[in-house]
Every structure is written in C-alpha cells, then in structure tokens.
Amino acid sequence: MEARLIEAELIEAVRPAPPHPPGARVVPGGISFAVRSSGATAVSLVLYRAGEAEPFAELPFPPECRTGGVWAMTVPGLDHRDLEYGYRVWGPGGPGDRYDPRRVVADPYARAIGGGGERWGGPRQPFEGFRYRGRVVVDEFDWEGDRPLGLPARDLVVYEAHVRGFTRHPSSGVAAPGTYAGFAEKAGYLRELGVNCVELLPVFEFDELANDRFDPVAGQALWNYWGYNTVGFFAPKAGYSSGPDASAELKTLVKTLHRAGIEVVLDVVFNHTAEGNGNGPTISLRGLDNRVFYLLDDDGGYRDYSGTGNTLNANHPLVVEFVLECLRFWVTEYHVDGFRFDLASALTRGADGTPLADPPLLRAIAEDPLLRDTRLIAEAWDAAGLYQVGSFPAHGRFAEWNGRYRDAVRRFLKGDPGTAGEAALRLAGSPDLYAGRGPLASVNLVTAHDGFTLADLFSYNEKHNERNGEHNRDGEHVNHSWNCGHEGPTDDPEVLALRGRLTRNALALLLLGRGVPMLVAGDEFGRTQQGNNNAYCHDDEVSWVDWDAATRNRDLVEYTRSLIAFRRAHPALRRDAFDGVRHEAEGSLLTVTFEAPGDVVLVVANSHWEPAEVALPPGARWRLFLDTTTCEVHRDPVPVDQDRIPAGPRSVLVLTTAPRGGAEG
Numbered sequence: 012m013e014a015r016l017i018e019a020e021l022i023e024a025v026r027p028a029p030p031h032p033p034g035a036r037v038v039p040g041g042i043s044f045a046v047r048s049s050g051a052t053a054v055s056l057v058l059y060r061a062g063e064a065e066p067f068a069e070l071p072f073p074p075e076c077r078t079g080g081v082w083a084m085t086v087p088g089l090d091h092r093d094l095e096y097g098y099r100v101w102g103p104g105g106p107g108d109r110y111d112p113r114r115v116v117a118d119p120y121a122r123a124i125g126g127g128g129e130r131w132g133g134p135r136q137p138f139e140g141f142r143y144r145g146r147v148v149v150d151e152f153d154w155e156g157d158r159p160l161g162l163p164a165r166d167l168v169v170y171e172a173h174v175r176g177f178t179r180h181p182s183s184g185v186a187a188p189g190t191y192a193g194f195a196e197k198a199g200y201l202r203e204l205g206v207n208c209v210e211l212l213p214v215f216e217f218d219e220l221a222n223d224r225f226d227p228v229a230g231q232a233l234w235n236y237w238g239y240n241t242v243g244f245f246a247p248k249a250g251y252s253s254g255p256d257a258s259a260e261l262k263t264l265v266k267t268l269h270r271a272g273i274e275v276v277l278d279v280v281f282n283h284t285a286e287g288n289g290n291g292p293t294i295s296l297r298g299l300d301n302r303v304f305y306l307l308d309d310d311g312g313y314r315d316y317s318g319t320g321n322t323l324n325a326n327h328p329l330v331v332e333f334v335l336e337c338l339r340f341w342v343t344e345y346h347v348d349g350f351r352f353d354l355a356s357a358l359t360r361g362a363d364g365t366p367l368a369d370p371p372l373l374r375a376i377a378e379d380p381l382l383r384d385t386r387l388i389a390e391a392w393d394a395a396g397l398y399q400v401g402s403f404p405a406h407g408r409f410a411e412w413n414g415r416y417r418d419a420v421r422r423f424l425k426g427d428p429g430t431a432g433e434a435a436l437r438l439a440g441s442p443d444l445y446a447g448r449g450p451l452a453s454v455n456l457v458t459a460h461d462g463f464t465l466a467d468l469f470s471y472n473e474k475h476n477e478r479n480g481e482h483n484r485d486g487e488h489v490n491h492s493w494n495c496g497h498e499g500p501t502d503d504p505e506v507l508a509l510r511g512r513l514t515r516n517a518l519a520l521l522l523l524g525r526g527v528p529m530l531v532a533g534d535e536f537g538r539t540q541q542g543n544n545n546a547y548c549h550d551d552e553v554s555w556v557d558w559d560a561a562t563r564n565r566d567l568v569e570y571t572r573s574l575i576a577f578r579r580a581h582p583a584l585r586r587d588a589f590d591g592v593r594h595e596a597e598g599s600l601l602t603v604t605f606e607a608p609g610d611v612v613l614v615v616a617n618s619h620w621e622p623a624e625v626a627l628p629p630g631a632r633w634r635l636f637l638d639t640t641t642c643e644v645h646r647d648p649v650p651v652d653q654d655r656i657p658a659g660p661r662s663v664l665v666l667t668t669a670p671r672g673g674a675e676g
Contacts, residue, residue: 349386440525
C-alpha cells in the first residue's frame with residue numbers, strides 16, 4: 012500500500028526532461044531519464060531498490076515527456092545510491108519486432124550495471140527476467156591534469172592483456188589480484204619492459220557466468236572469460252574492480268599507465284551483443300529497437316556474421332549515432348587513447364549483409380572531430396569469411412591487425428619452403444598491402460589472445476581444447492605451429508633448445524621491422540595455455556599470466572627488453588614510410604635492410620636446419636647486435652667480417668652500422 016502511494020506521488024511529480032543526452036543522470040532535485048526507440052508506442056520507467064526483486068515504482072512516461080521516438084522525464088526525490096532501473100516497452104508485433112511489455116529491459120546507455128554482477132563470479136540475484144539493471148553514476152573523479160598521451164604511431168610497442176588474467180595468478184605479487192588496481196601495480200614492470208601501449212581485452216560490462224558448458228577434466232562450470240559478449244556499452248566491467256566504484260578504479264588505472272608513459276587502447280565489440288540469436292536473452296537493444304540494431308532477414312531472423320548469433324546493423328543512422336556516442340564517452344570520460352575493433356569487417360556490412368564500399372559508420376568515426384586524435388585499429392575480418400586485411404575502408408585513420416603478417420612469419424619460422432619472400436615483405440612493412448597508407452597501417456603480430464601463445468606455437472602441432480567442453484571442435488584449425496619434435500611439455504634438451512631459439516627468432520622478427528609490433532602478455536617469458544588455442548572460457552591457470560615463469564625465464568624477459576630498446580634507438584626501424592627499406596629472399600634465407608639518415612639496420616633470418624652464409628652489403632662498417640644461435644645480445648655491437656657472415660641453423664642475426672645497439676635504451 013505504501014509502495015503504491017509512493018508510486019502515485021512520483022507519477023504526479025514527474026516533469027519533462029531534455030531528450031538529450033540519453034541515459035540517466037542526477038540533476039538538481041532528482042534524476043532525469045531519457046530513452047530512445049524508433050518503433051515503440053509507449054514506455055514506462057521501472058524503479059527498484061538495489062537487491063530487491065520487485066520494483067517499488069513503475070512510472071509511465073506521460074505524453075508531454077515524449078518527443079518523437081525519445082522519452083525523457085525527470086523524477087524528483089530519488090536517491091541514486093541504491094537505485095536500479097529499467098524500461099518496459101510497448102510496440103507493434105510484426106516480423107522483426109521484439110517489443111514485449113512482459114519484460115523489463117536495461118538502458119543501453121547505463122553507466123553501471125547492477126543486479127549482482129558487481130563482484131566477479133559472485134552469486135547473481137534471482138531476479139526473474141531482469142538481471143542487468145541500470146545504475147546511476149555521479150562523476151566525481153580527479154584526473155589531476157591527465158590527458159591522452161598522443162604518442163607517434165611509429166614509436167608504439169603494443170602489449171595485449173586481459174585485465175583479470177594479467178594479475179589473477181597467485182604469483183602476481185599484487186595486493187589486488189585480478190583487478191584494475193592490480194593491473195596498475197604492474198605499470199612499473201611494463202615501463203621497464205619498454206612497451207608503451209596496453210591493449211585491454213573488453214572492459215565493457217559483460218556477464219562472466221554466461222556460459223553453460225562444463226570443463227570435462229576439472230568437472231567445473233566454464234566461464235565467459237574473455238568478455239566479448241557486451242551487456243553494457245557505457246559501463247565498465249564491475250567485476251574487475253577491487254572496490255565498489257569500478258568507474259573510479261578503471262580511471263585510476265588509465266591515469267597510472269599514462270604517468271608511466273603507456274597509452275591505453277580498449278578492445279571494443281560492436282559487431283554483436285550478448286543478446287545472441289533468436290533464442291537468446293532480451294537485455295536491452297532487442298527490446299527497444301530490434302529492427303534498428305540488428306541485421307535481420309525477411310522473416311525477422313538474425314543474420315550472423317560474428318559467429319555468435321547476431322550482428323549489429325552497424326550502418327543504420329541510429330546505430331552509427333549510438334557507436335559514436337559510446338566512443339566519445341570513453342575518450343572524454345575515461346581518457347582512453349584508442350580502440351581496437353573486434354571483427355571490424357562486420358561493421359562494413361549493409362542492411363542485407365553485403366559489404367559496403369564506403370560504410371557510413373567507419374566514415375563517421377574517421378571524421379568525428381572529437382575522435383580526431385584517437386587511435387583506431389581494425390580486426391579486418393569477420394566470422395563469415397569477409398577478409399579485408401590491406402583493403403579495409405580505413406579513411407586514412409584505421410590501422411589493421413595484419414593477419415597476413417602473422418601467417419607469413421609463422422610459416423617462415425617453422426621452416427615451410429617458399430615462405431621467405433613473403434616474410435621479408437611483411438618485415439618491410441607490407442608495402443604490397445599498404446602502399447597508399449604507409450607501414451604504420453600494419454599492426455604486426457605473431458600471436459594474439461585468440462590462438463596459441465608464443466611458447467605453445469613451438470610446442471604443439473595440434474590444438475588441445477579438450478577442456479573447453481566442445482570436443483576439441485572449437486578454435487582455429489590452421490595454426491602454422493610446430494612442436495619441434497615432441498607434442499607438449501618435455502625435458503629433452505635438444506627440443507627445448509630449439510623451442511627457445513624459435514621463440515627468440517619470433518620476438519626478433521616481430522620487434523625489429525617496419526609497422527607497429529604487438530606482443531601478448533606473458534609471451535616475453537614463455538606463458539603457456541597448455542596447447543589451448545581458444546581459452547575464452549577458462550578463468551584458471553590456463554589463461555592467467557604465471558609470473559613465476561617471468562622469474563624462471565628472466566633471460567627471455569631481458570632479451571625482449573633489449574629488443575624493444577634497440578628498436579627505440581634505431582629510427583631506421585620506425586619510419587612511417589616505405590623509404591629506405593630493401594628486402595631479398597632466397598630459399599629459406601631472407602635479408603631486410605632498414606635505413607634512415609645516420610642509421611642502418613640489417614636483419615638476416617635463416618629458417619633452414621642447415622647453416623648458411625650471407626654476403627654483407629658493401630660500403631658500411633657492420634657490427635653485430637644479435638645472433639639467436641648464441642642467445643647473446645650485444646649492448647655494444649661487435650665488429651664482424653665485413654664481407655660475409657655465417658647464419659646458423661634456424662637463426663636470426665641483427666647488424667647495425669651504429670656504434671651502439673641501444674640495448675639499454
């Protein structure tokens with residue numbers, strides 16, 4: 012009776028609010044709510060106390076609070092601190108419409124999501140039908156003058172990492188393992204290593220419990236660990252926070268990394284949502300504007316170019332606006348330096364799924380003034396076979412994960428015949444792919460979160476995803492990997508020595524070439540996933556970074572640090588044009604010469620099991636920085652025979668004309 016009285020009083024007191032911006036925010040005297048739907052006929056606001064199953068009020072938006080397809084009103088007297096909310100939506104019921112007033116849907120602009128997901132893996136509230144409730148956030152963060160760093164792309168060394176997995180392992184030694192705060196504690200390590208751009212796997216709110224599979228080995232439920240099924244596009248993942256304020260903790264992480272000279276790029280997922288296919292949950296977009304937000308066939312079924320059941324209708328004008336508002340929000344509110352777009356080729360598809368020559372979304376992002384200085388990186392393919400590496404509609408702004416670099420270098424490293432020519436081309440910056448854009452359009456990678464780790468790349472011929480509960484059918488089937496003679500762990504010293512040399516070869520080729528190199532967290536000290544090349548569902552030691560390995564393999568960490576320092580010391584490796592690079596290949600041998608005024612670097616790589624001899628280019632005084640057959644990095648490069656140099660079996664040599672190698676930076 013009391014609740015009904017409160018509700019009646021609230022209904023009486025509501026007043027129109029500005030229709031923009033969308034979402035909920037504290038205003039003088041109350042809280043304003045604004046929600047959009049192009050097809051709805053009526054909307055009501057549903058209000059809950061945090062932790063309570065039933066709403067304490069449901070307030071229909073009165074006619075004077077509606078402008079076109081936007082409902083906006085201010086409700087006086089609400090306390091945002093224990094408030095959760097959602098919307099009930101009425102609309103037509105034709106093919107493609109999913110309005111269902113029996114359900115309450117989340118605000119897609121909510122800046123925090125309640126409902127029990129505030130703690131990683133914590134028990135969810137047994138709310139029937141409405142789990143992901145919006146919460147109202149008051150921004151009171153002191154940035155202390157922080158600004159995005161704006162580092163030149165030519166100077167970047169990217170480091171891909173999962174927020175939780177980076178420090179969740181007991182060996183991490185941080186005070187707040189598995190959180191934004193724990194990650195910030197590792198800023199000193201990252202700075203010492205020399206990386207200056209961290210690319211974080213998704214931090215938009217997702218449900219880590221949204222996985223109904225079991226690990227058949229451990230007999231435990233599996234996870235939605237990576238986080239590529241977004242629930243809240245404007246809400247930071249609350250389960251990554253050590254305290255109650257995820258927003259402040261993520262901002263503190265960004266500020267801390269900036270102070271260490273490290274940029275922050277977010278891996279963002281706009282190709283699909285957590286609502287899945289027609290049998291998936293109705294969370295927000297489906298209940299508000301299904302026809303607008305998703306690619307549908309004529310019968311209203313979901314087109315799927317993401318492999319997850321649905322695909323966002325990215326080039327619809329309202330979706331373009333939604334994505335732009337989201338990106339602007341993270342740049343202005345969280346000071347992030349850029350974005351990596353998951354399965355970005357799906358964003359080039361039109362309403363019928365056909366790729367567009369000039370997708371409106373990409374043009375809008377590229378030309379948006381607020382995003383002008385923001386770093387943009389595309390994963391230039393999707394899950395339905397559209398592969399646009401080298402041809403992504405970049406508008407001069409998007410760099411690309413270079414999948415052809417990854418495949419070519421992997422095949423060369425394992426010794427596949429006939430691969431030296433393309434590998435040399437990739438090290439030179441892929442001029443065949445990026446002739447009009449320059450080498451910095453290429454983000455060079457040998458590994459990524461999706462696939463084998465670097466250690467596993469040379470330890471396994473086959474994927475071993477048995478613990479994913481999908482009978483080893485999931486994950487990439489073609490990996491261009493090599494177990495060096497033994498599948499998995501071994502004590503055989505010859506096998507271990509070969510794996511170590513191939514690992515050093517891979518790091519050298521990755522870090523000493525044109526383009527922007529990207530490392531994966533832990534690859535610099537031999538992290539393994541035990542042969543699992545699709546560890547999306549493991550919140551355990553399969554996925555966590557094992558910092559004990561950093562101690563055991565300290566020499567590899569030092570080796571990686573020396574390569575990064577050498578890269579930083581040599582402008583010939585970091586030019587933003589294809590000038591001053593020559594590459595040659597013969598058999599299993601490649602040479603690439605990088606030149607800049609006053610600086611020359613020569614990279615020689617032999618992928619054959621027999622040694623070779625290489626004639627050095629005349630006219631220079633060569634000094635040896637690195638020979639991976641000996642594990643030795645020369646801080647002061649040593650003179651060599653100026654005519655010819657031996658290249659050992661499966662080795663990489665790096666020579667320079669500079670008196671110092673820059674190994675100490």
